[in-house]
Amino acid sequence: MMLGRISPPDSPFRAHARWQAHWCTALGSPFTAQLCTLVADRLDPATPLGRRLDSWPGNPQDDALMLRVTGGLHALVRAGKAPALAALYPPAPAPDPDALWAALAPVLAGKAILPWLDSAPQTNEVARSGVLVPGFLTIAAETGLPLALLELGCSAGLNLVPDRYGYRLGTLEAGNPDCGLRIHPVWDGADPPAAPLAIESRAGVDLNPLDVLNPAERSRLLAYVWPDQPQRLERMARAIAITAEDMPEIVKGDAADFVEARVKPREGVVTTVYHSIAFQYFPPETQARITAHMEKVGARATPAAPLAWLRFEMTPSADGTDHADAPTLRLKLWPTGEDRLLARAHPHGKLVQWLA
Ligand SMILES: C[S@@+](CC[C@H](N)C(=O)[O-])C[C@H]1O[C@@H](n2cnc3c(N)ncnc32)[C@H](O)[C@@H]1O
Known part of the structure; x- marks a missing residue:
């Protein structure tokens, strides 16, 4: 039997992550959109991060949940704590989705993003x-x-x-x-x-x-x-x-x-x-x-x-x-x-x- 890619059950979080991808594309951020889509499609629901996101008690949209994840990822990249992922981040050319997932999956499987779920994204434009x-x-x-x-x-x-x-x-x-x-x-x-x-x-x-x-x-x-x-x-x-x-x-x-x-x-x-x-x-x-x-x-x-x-x-x-x-x-x-x-x-x- 051939094992396909994990296909997690849809959850309010996954739907929200796809919505966020759509908006990132519309706002001129295709790389961030790609991150959102990969998380929506491929995040393993059995990881601590997958479990928390898929059973989020609040409204993922109101809580800007996907942007908590992308904020955490960007922080790790900027701090030099995810070098394989950093090599694919802008200004590198747009990566192939499988290559990006190969660098993203180990980071998402660890615990580094979990603290980023605890607070809302805060900006100052x-x-x-x-x-x-x-x-x-x-x-x-x-x-x-x-x-x-x-x-x-x-x-x-x-x-x-x-x-x-x-x-x-x-x-x-x-x-x-x-x-x-x-x-x-x-x-x-x-x-x-x-x-x-x-x-x-x-x-x-x-x-x-x-x-x-x-x-x-x-x-x-x-x-x-x-x-x-x-x-x-x-x-x-x-x-x-x-x-x-x-x-x-x-x-x-x-x-x-x-x-x-x-x-x-x-x-x-x-x-x-x-x-x-x-x-x-x-x-x-x-x-x-x-x-x-x-x-x-x-x-x-x-x-x-x-x-x-x-x-x-x-x-x-x-x-x-x-x-x-x-x-x-x-x-x-x-x-x-x-x-x-x-x-x-x-x-x-x-x-x-x-x-x-
Ligand atoms: C979307 S941010 C905008 C920040 C900034 N004005 C700008 O244009 O970049 C909204 C800000 O309102 C703050 N805020 C929310 N509720 C507040 C309240 N009741 N009193 C004071 N600040 C509040 C948040 O902490 C956040 O920093």
């Missing part, structure tokens, strides 16, 4: 500063004041130092051109206002902040970037170095507690609360408390002590059940409290359609 900064420039132009930045869901704090990076936004050059990092989204529309980007102070909050001064946490942040996105990896490594030069204040805690404790308009600055692809992860009670506090203190804002709320977030669909279209950049600025759509943009900031 610095290219989102290329979407936020045009919003900050709009706030600066309209108030004529320096910004006091308060970021909610700031992760490692890479978007808390937007003034340290360089930008090309349409035809406008902004920020610091000499830092070795230039954020240059594909731009559609008029240029944003050419105001000076003066930051008076900066602080952020995250439920689970990553400390870029800690080598293990730094490696973790880089491991979640897909290995076939070298530009993103390079950009993040540079942003980590720039942020670490002078760490901004990052508070560990819930965003609503931070907003209630810290958001109060002050004379001479525009108090600027902002967040990118974070609000949807806050519990409904946190979202409601943030909104209530912003409205309450917004009512006390004056032209000399204004309040801004800049949000780069997914847009709920008309029936409120899902997210429709591209994420939007919206600005609510008090004392008027007018709320405006400034832009639509790619979720990672690759493309900005400036509408203001």
